[in-house]
Amino acid sequence: MDATPQAALTERLRAALSACGLTVEKGEVVAAADTRFGDYQANAAMVLAKEARCNPRELAAEIARNFDGGDICDRPDIAGPGFLNFRLKPEWVSQRLMRLVDDTRCGVPPVAVPKTIVVDFSSPNIAKPMHVGHIRSTILGDALARIARFLGHEVVTDNHLGDWGTQFGKVLYGWKHLLDHAALGRNPIAEMTRLYREVNALEQADPAVHRAAREELVKLQSGDPENRAIWQQLVNLSWTEFEDIYGQLGIRFDERLGESFYDAALGGLVDKLLASGVAEMSEGAVCVFFRDIPPLADKPCLVRKSDGGFLYATTDLATIEYRRERWRPDAIWYVAGAPQQLHFQQVFAAARRTGIETAMEHIAFGSILGEDHKLMKTRSGDNIPLRDVLDEAIVRSRAMIDEKNPELPEEEKKHIAHTVGIGAVKYAELSQHRMTDYVFSWSKMLSLQGNTAPYLQNAYVRVRSIFRKLGTGLDTGGEVSLADPAELALAKKLLQFGEIVPTVLHEFRPNLLANYLFETANAFHAFYEACPVLKAEGITRHSRLVLCEATARILRQGLALLGIGVPERM
RNA sequence: GCAGCCAUAGCUCAAUUGGAUAGAGCAUCUGACUACGGAUCAGAAGGUUAGAGGUUCAAGUCCUCUUGGCUGCACCA
Numbered sequence: 001m002d003a004t005p006q007a008a009l010t011e012r013l014r015a016a017l018s019a020c021g022l023t024v025e026k027g028e029v030v031a032a033a034d035t036r037f038g039d040y041q042a043n044a045a046m047v048l049a050k051e052a053r054c055n056p057r058e059l060a061a062e063i064a065r066n067f068d069g070g071d072i073c074d075r076p077d078i079a080g081p082g083f084l085n086f087r088l089k090p091e092w093v094s095q096r097l098m099r100l101v102d103d104t105r106c107g108v109p110p111v112a113v114p115k116t117i118v119v120d121f122s123s124p125n126i127a128k129p130m131h132v133g134h135i136r137s138t139i140l141g142d143a144l145a146r147i148a149r150f151l152g153h154e155v156v157t158d159n160h161l162g163d164w165g166t167q168f169g170k171v172l173y174g175w176k177h178l179l180d181h182a183a184l185g186r187n188p189i190a191e192m193t194r195l196y197r198e199v200n201a202l203e204q205a206d207p208a209v210h211r212a213a214r215e216e217l218v219k220l221q222s223g224d225p226e227n228r229a230i231w232q233q234l235v236n237l238s239w240t241e242f243e244d245i246y247g248q249l250g251i252r253f254d255e256r257l258g259e260s261f262y263d264a265a266l267g268g269l270v271d272k273l274l275a276s277g278v279a280e281m282s283e284g285a286v287c288v289f290f291r292d293i294p295p296l297a298d299k300p301c302l303v304r305k306s307d308g309g310f311l312y313a314t315t316d317l318a319t320i321e322y323r324r325e326r327w328r329p330d331a332i333w334y335v336a337g338a339p340q341q342l343h344f345q346q347v348f349a350a351a352r353r354t355g356i357e358t359a360m361e362h363i364a365f366g367s368i369l370g371e372d373h374k375l376m377k378t379r380s381g382d383n384i385p386l387r388d389v390l391d392e393a394i395v396r397s398r399a400m401i402d403e404k405n406p407e408l409p410e411e412e413k414k415h416i417a418h419t420v421g422i423g424a425v426k427y428a429e430l431s432q433h434r435m436t437d438y439v440f441s442w443s444k445m446l447s448l449q450g451n452t453a454p455y456l457q458n459a460y461v462r463v464r465s466i467f468r469k470l471g472t473g474l475d476t477g478g479e480v481s482l483a484d485p486a487e488l489a490l491a492k493k494l495l496q497f498g499e500i501v502p503t504v505l506h507e508f509r510p511n512l513l514a515n516y517l518f519e520t521a522n523a524f525h526a527f528y529e530a531c532p533v534l535k536a537e538g539i540t541r542h543s544r545l546v547l548c549e550a551t552a553r554i555l556r557q558g559l560a561l562l563g564i565g566v567p568e569r570m
Numbered sequence: 571g572c573a574g575c576c577a578u579a580g581c582u583c584a585a586u587u588g589g590a591u592a593g594a595g596c597a598u599c600u601g602a603c604u605a606c607g608g609a610u611c612a613g614a615a616g617g618u619u620a621g622a623g624g625u626u627c628a629a630g631u632c633c634u635c636u637u638g639g640c641u642g643c644a645c646c647a
Contacts, residue, residue: 030586034593043589046627056627080590081627125647165647259647285645295573298643305645312647338575339641345574366575367640375640404609432583435575437640443596444582449609450595451583458609466606503586515584518594529603529611548606570609 001109002099004498006031008072009040009086016067020059022048029086031496038077038085039492045082056082090488094480094543097491101476101550106557107498110152118156118323119145121335122251125162126238126258127171127192130245131383132376132440133337136365139429141335142251143510143562144363150561151502156327160319161258163235169217170199173209175230176216188237221263235260248390249422250563262318266310269318270303278353279303288350301346316347317354324358331359333508338364338435363508366437376440393421396446397454401570408569416567420454421446423564427453430562431514451518453564456555459521460566463552466533466545474549478542486530490523490547497554501561510562517558524551 003011009029017027027044045060052059060082064075067084072092076084100107121141124130141157149155174195184191203210220227235258246252270286273279279288284306290296303314323329334344344362351360370376378384398417401408408416428445431452432438449455467473482488500516503509533544556566 030589033586033590037590041589043628046589049627083590162647167647283644287644298572300644302644307645309645311645315647337641340647341574342642343647364575400609405607436583437576439582441582447596452595454609455595458607461609462607469606500586507587511584512586515586515594522594525610526612528606532606534606569607 001103001105002096002107004107004109005072005088005096005492005495006040006499007109009042012067012069012072013042013044013063013084016063017044017048019066020062022052022063031499032085035489037079037083038087039073040086040088042076042084042086043082045078045084049082060084088492090482093488093491093495094482096495097482097546097550098476098480100494101474101546101553105498106554107495108150108501109498111502114152114154115330116154116156116327117148118158118327118329118332119148119335120158120160120319120332121145122246122253123160123162123336124238124242125167127167127189127196127234128238129189129193129383130242130386132368132386132389133383135386135389135425136368136429136434137335137337138246138249138251139426139563140363140365140434140508140510141333142249143426143430144333144335144505144508146563147501147504147510147513147561151505156255156329157253158255158257158323159253161235161239161256163238163258164260164263164315166217167196168220168231168234169213169215170203171196171234172216172220172227172230173213174199175234184237189241192234192237245387245390248418249426250565257319257322259315262315262322263310265318265322266314269321270310270314273303273317273350273354276354278350288346288353290346290349293349296345296349299342299346301350303350313343313347313350316343317350320347320351320356320358320360321354324356329358331361333361333363335363335365338366340364361508363434365434369437369439371439371441373439390422390425392442393425393446394418395421396442397421397424400446405570412569416570419565419567420457420570423453423457423559426562426564427456427514430510431518432511434509434511451514453559454570456517456521456559457566457570459524460552460555460559461568461570462528463524463548463555464568466548467552469534470545474545475542476546476549479539480543480546481539482543482547483540484527484531486523486527487543487547490520490527490551493520493523494547494550494554497558501558513558513561517555520551520554520558524555 006029010027013027013029014024017024026047029040029042032038032041045063046056049056049059057078060078064078064084067075071089073086073088076086079085119141122134122138124134145155145157171192178195178198180191199213203213216227220231274286279286285302286304287300287302289300301313302311304310323332341362341364348360368376376384394417397420401413401416424445446454482491500513504513531544533548536544559566
């Protein structure tokens with residue numbers, strides 16, 4: 001497997017630094033910010049000039065003199081305050097492209113040290129609909145898991161369902177007194193939601209109902225067979241609905257260990273925390289204090305209420321313990337909204353106190369806003385069901401296909417509408433920085449131009465069209481020679497796939513990959529305009545076909561890492 | 571009151587994590603080949619990166635303060 005251009009150049013730069021007697025670690029080559037300067041750049045001279053006590057430009061010149069680019073590139077240019085700019089040789093790019101098109105990993109090197117990573121994401125609540133609020137966690141978590149896996153990590157995805165807690169007292173009470181069986185058959189989640197709401201309203205008016213609902217909860221938690229059976233039904237009905245949505249999204253989980261799974265372990269856990277001195281009694285409750293951590297000094301983590309009940313944090317601590325025992329993970333990633341930040345700080349800090357050293361990351365994200373820049377809700381103030389969003393995306397992409405390509409067979413249209421619609425929703429999410437609150441916009445999401453899924457899918461479709469016309473697949477044997485600037489620009493872009501993918505995990509930023517894919521599709525379209533493929537002849541034609549094939553592979557692989565499919569036509 | 575997140579073109583978003591003249595898309599304006607799929611491409615215009623200091627060869631990015639918005643702060647999850 002070839003090293004990426006970046007890695008190959010970095011190695012050679014370090015050899016030059018070593019020859020100059022400089023600190024090798026400071027030598028890092030990165031893709032040029034602006035291709036006017038070159039393909040890659042290094043700022044080592046400026047960084048090292050201080051410790052070498054000399055002029056950065058002179059130092060850059062000395063590094064350049066000692067730099068042997070071999071067949072990769074010529075001696076670097078020196079620019080500005082001391083940048084070293086590298087330009088790849090077209091012959092080398094051509095050679096690399098030839099090999100790229102045969103590489104099942106598309107130039108992405110596997111990680112040197114594979115880790116075991118548990119990814120905790122999606123986690124909807126039983127007896128409630130999945131709504132747009134779950135979309136970010138679900139799509140982001142899935143994409144990160146796919147990327148980590150592709151890089152060679154051992155990944156366990158776990159859907160930590162909200163299937164245990166006070167809301168079940170109300171639903172159970174409603175189930176026994178207010179259940180509409182016909183409605184349950186038609187739309188189970190809507191009926192469960194209705195029960196929850198009605199009981200909630202009744203409780204406000206009548207304390208007796210409140211007490212009765214609590215009673216139901218206590219019975220459930222102490223193992224009452226009837227309540228336990230109803231609860232199991234609630235879980236099953238909800239999961240059937242969730243599975244349907246996950247199916248539509250093409251998302252699967254390795255595990256589905258909800259909060260209820262850990263219930264039995266909570267009492268023992270709290271006892272252990274008390275016995276070891278990690279937790280202490282306070283105002284009748286059991287808490288972990290962090291007096292030595294300033295931001296948490298006045299924010300203790302509650303693990304047992306004064307009435308003996310357990311909390312969110314208790315379950316999470318038990319979950320960490322379980323995961324550690326079962327998978328021995330190097331890291332646990334929690335993909336959950338920014339408002340939960342304090343909670344995770346507390347849980348992680350408490351876990352550290354018990355001696356857990358697993359790296360734990362809260363991968364936070366911002367909110368989805370409506371066109372009015374407020375949290376996205378329906379007119380009545382409810383959350384918008386995720387199912388409605390997905391259905392709408394498919395309907396809208398279907399309408400576009402009917403308009404652009406009415407002659408396609410019905411089955412294919414359906415398939416395309418699904419691929420494009422779901423892809424658009426996912427891409428809208430993944431193409432931006434996870435921390436920014438973003439404005440949900442159908443028109444932007446399904447736009448055919450700009451940084452959208454349909455634009456990328458269309459680039460892929462254009463390639464496929466060329467090969468349909470060609471009638472055969474690519475014979476990868478022949479020589480490749482790139483000369484046209486558009487060819488070279490595209491080829492260099494394609495070779496960078498292997499550099500971009502690993503960076504996504506540095507700060508959990510799929511939008512870096514999305515940006516790259518957009519630029520790649522852009523470079524392809526520019527190439528497509530400038531360089532006829534099928535009308536060309538000989539080595540030029542072959543080289544261009546190789547470019548097309550490599551583009552298709554990288555777009556398909558890159559989108560697959562984001563959980564997005566590609567149609568053959570659209 | 572304490573803490574966290576955010577503020578970039580008219581709008582929606584980027585910026586390889588401290589690098590060069592802050593980039594895209596939409597909208598606006600101007601162009602291109604009867605097109606291997608025009609669902610395209612090339613170009614113009616648009617900025618005191620909320621404000622003020624500081625750190626250094628270099629700051630949208632790091633530090634301090636100010637303003638404005640969102641969020642969370644024991645006995646929900």
